[in-house]
Amino acid sequence: MSDGVRLTADLCLPPEDFGDGPFPAVLIRTPYDRRRHRAELRAWASLGFAAMAQDVRGRYASEGRWHPYRNEEADGAATLRWMRAQPWCAGKVVAHGSSYGAYCALAAALGGTADGRPDAVIAAVPALGAAETAREADGPERLLARAGWWAAHGDRRTSDETALERALARDPHLLDRLPVSDFPRGLRRPLPSWAGLWQQARGCGIAVRGAAAALPLLAVGGTRDPFRDDTVDLWRHWGGPARLLMGSWGHALTASPGPEARPEHRLNLGALYARWARAALAGDLAGDRRGVAALGNSGWWASLADLPEPTVHPFGTGLRLLRGAGFQADPERPLRSDHLNVPETGDADRCLLVTAPLARPMDLLGRAEARLTAVADTPAADWLVRLVALDPRGTADPLATGIVRRRDPAHTAAGITVPLGFVARRLAAGTRLRLEVGGHHFPAHARNPHTGEDPVTATRLLPSRRSVLLEGSALSLPVVPARHRFARVDPAQEICR
Secondary structure, eight states, X not given: OTTSOOOOEEEEOOOGGGOSOOEEEEEEEESSOGGGXXXXXXXXXXXXXXXXXXXXXXXXXXXXXXXXTTSHHHHHHHHHHHHHTSTTEEEEEEEEEETHHHHHHHHHHHSSOXXXXXXXXXXXXXXXXXXXXXXXXXXXXXXXXXXXXXHHHTTSSSOOTTHHHHHHHHOTXXXXXXXXXXXXXXXXXXXXXXXXXXTOOOSSSHHHHGGGOOSOEEEXXXXXXXXXXXHHHHHHHOSSOEEEEEESEETTEEEEEOTTOOGGGOOOHHHHHHHHHHHHHTTOSOXXXXXXXXXXXXXXXXXXXXXXXXXXXEBTXXXXXXXXXXXXXXXXXXXXXXXXXXXXXXXXXXXXXXXXXXXXOXXXXXXXXXXXEEEESSSEEEEEEEEEEEOTTOOEEEEEEEEEEEEOOTTSOEEEEEEEEEEEEEEOTTOEEEEEEESOOBTTSOOOOSSSSOTTTOOOOOOEEEEEOSTTOEEEEOEEOTTOOOOOOOHXXXXXX
């Protein structure tokens, strides 16, 4: 690097039948140990690419100090310049990565001068930045995911994937303990960067900067991935040719299929990536925005070219109130994110609504949202909306969740929009939709203390009385009209043209 720090990489060149080169190249930069990518490098090389995986600064075999998200733009640019100067590189490079590695690829793509930028980017389940991974767009802190990641990878040279699991085994109430800023004490190891994580501000991140990009992008995500909507937003804002592949998967993509995934949704992603990379480097991609999504519970892949207009379901009409038009959001007994149980007795802890059973199958494809007219007795309030599908047997399956932080005058009705994100699912006839409105979503998100204090440093929690006014509240769903027939698409063919 420019400051003399040396970064370690593995390089895999194509076999002899591809000739002596030079070759198009692929760069993977990772904090998770470059050696875990050796099979992937061999696969790229077998398809005619020079493939390199690099440990980022301060991780595993690379020198320097590890500061998550801080050095990836400069180090990525320096690495790309080095690669292009090597005799085995034909000058064209694809930056490829998953999760934090996708951030590395995108940071290099959006920074520096032309010789320090890749020619195309493949970003899978992208963790778009410190601020974006730490908080939802409207403020609530992503507690469980960040506690797990920082415990495993933060402020250390190598990873310990089970660090949080072991800490929770010692102290099952670790994440309940206040303040959140003291989490490293319960983890029993120093974590100096933990406090600074929550001071990052959203608003100038990768998705916004991507609007000025001209190079091709392939964004890959899963409808059960926590960064699903960040992936969609990256694709929507990208300035160059952009392709989106959204499967019925979790954060590990095809290795973590959701229960709604079908055999048709299991793709050979490596072969697809290579096919897209060839088209992107050759300039064969149309300069537009195209995307495909797996429709869960069906064998179909659907084009995202013509998404349906939302269908509005007013509370009290399309959605029948079961209980909790007035409820108490108590951070000492919060609505939980780790199960879908609903208390049947006691004071209501959420507003609970349900639809009648569907008379026929329903396809959902696109963004959902809830629009609330609601009242809180505190000016500092989080509003959670969770949409759950209840199949004809009553089994619950989460469809979409959204949480926003609001500061509205206490005891005054306010209009609140809660984005629920991207949905791609077929619901069987007889399915009912259950909608929950609450004040917390713990431990996925830190608890709002209702005192006006920062939830990360607060040490005092107060309950909050809430009311949801049925008139003026509604659920907006991207329902594909029954008369509309999806055109079955080949996902590889759709994104590679």
